[in-house]
Amino acid sequence: DSGVTQTPKHLITATGQRVTLRCSPRSGDLSVYWYQQSLDQGLQFLIHYYNGEERAKGNILERFSAQQFPDLHSELNLSSLELGDSALYFCASSFEGADNTEAFFGQGTRLTVV
Amino acid sequence: SQKIEQNSEALNIQEGKTATLTCNYTNYSPAYLQWYRQDPGRGPVFLLLIRENEKEKRKERLKVTFDTTLKQSLFHITASQPADSATYLCALTSDSWGKLQFGAGTQVVVTP
Numbered sequence: 001d002s003g004v005t006q007t008p009k010h011l012i013t014a015t016g017q018r019v020t021l022r023c024s025p026r027s028g029d030l031s032v033y034w035y036q037q038s039l040d041q042g043l044q045f046l047i048h049y050y051n052g053e054e055r056a057k058g059n060i061l062e063r064f065s066a067q068q069f070p071d072l073h074s075e076l077n078l079s080s081l082e083l084g085d086s087a088l089y090f091c092a093s094s095f096e097g098a099d100n101t102e103a104f105f106g107q108g109t110r111l112t113v114v
Numbered sequence: 115s116q117k118i119e120q121n122s123e124a125l126n127i128q129e130g131k132t133a134t135l136t137c138n139y140t141n142y143s144p145a146y147l148q149w150y151r152q153d154p155g156r157g158p159v160f161l162l163l164i165r166e167n168e169k170e171k172r173k174e175r176l177k178v179t180f181d182t183t184l185k186q187s188l189f190h191i192t193a194s195q196p197a198d199s200a201t202y203l204c205a206l207t208s209d210s211w212g213k214l215q216f217g218a219g220t221q222v223v224v225t226p
Contacts, residue, residue, distance in 0.1 A: 002157065002159075004157075011193075033214060035211075035216075041218075042143035042217065045213055045215050045216075048213060050212075056213035058213065058215075088155070090157050090158075092214075101163070102160035102163060103160065103214060104160070105157030105158050105159070106157055107126070107156060107157050108156070108157055110155075112172060113134040
């Protein structure tokens with residue numbers, strides 16, 4: 001158990017809908033990262049938050065947004081969903097930036113868009 | 115553009131042998147490089163971190179080397195076991211904060 005909790009584990013929704021994925025980082029970790037992993041694809045970096053502030057952005061679609069709340073949990077919002085958004089979405093946390101310390105990953109949310 | 119390249123072909127290896135994986139990168143100047151293990155449908159698990167001033171690092175049966183001149187890291191699993199079968203990912207950052215990016219990973223299959 002990494003200590004990072006993601007909910008829900010599975011989500012099935014229709015095209016055009018909006019969903020929210022939730023991540024609770026390990027106790028004491030200030031950084032939260034979001035990644036997308038499509039079938040047979042690598043981990044694609046989406047966004048990084050540190051202590052409530054956005055620190056780095058990857059190729060995140062405009063239809064996607066995220067935030068980190070004062071209690072350090074984070075939410076990833078995906079809207080106007082398309083079939084191609086079906087993927088595993090991972091959240092990871094680390095104490096500071098993940099360059100010099102390990103990142104701990106949650107078990108992911110599997111999103112299926114039908 | 116920045117790239118992290120790992121061998122996309124699966125590495126099939128016999129139990130007891132040493133598996134060697136390669137990670138090459140371009141347009142990065144990382145101070146640190148990390149290796150993770152990922153099992154199907156599960157989140158990656160951290161294995162090792164090596165700093166730019168460290169040539170080699172070991173943890174149990176794992177060994178990592180980091181050559182900033184060649185822009186390459188090698189990851190070795192010695193005395194491999196079937197339980198080592200997984201996908202191994204290298205990761206690094208483009209700056210001191212955030213944007214921890216991963217290679218596509220190399221699948222290792224260890225047969226008894």
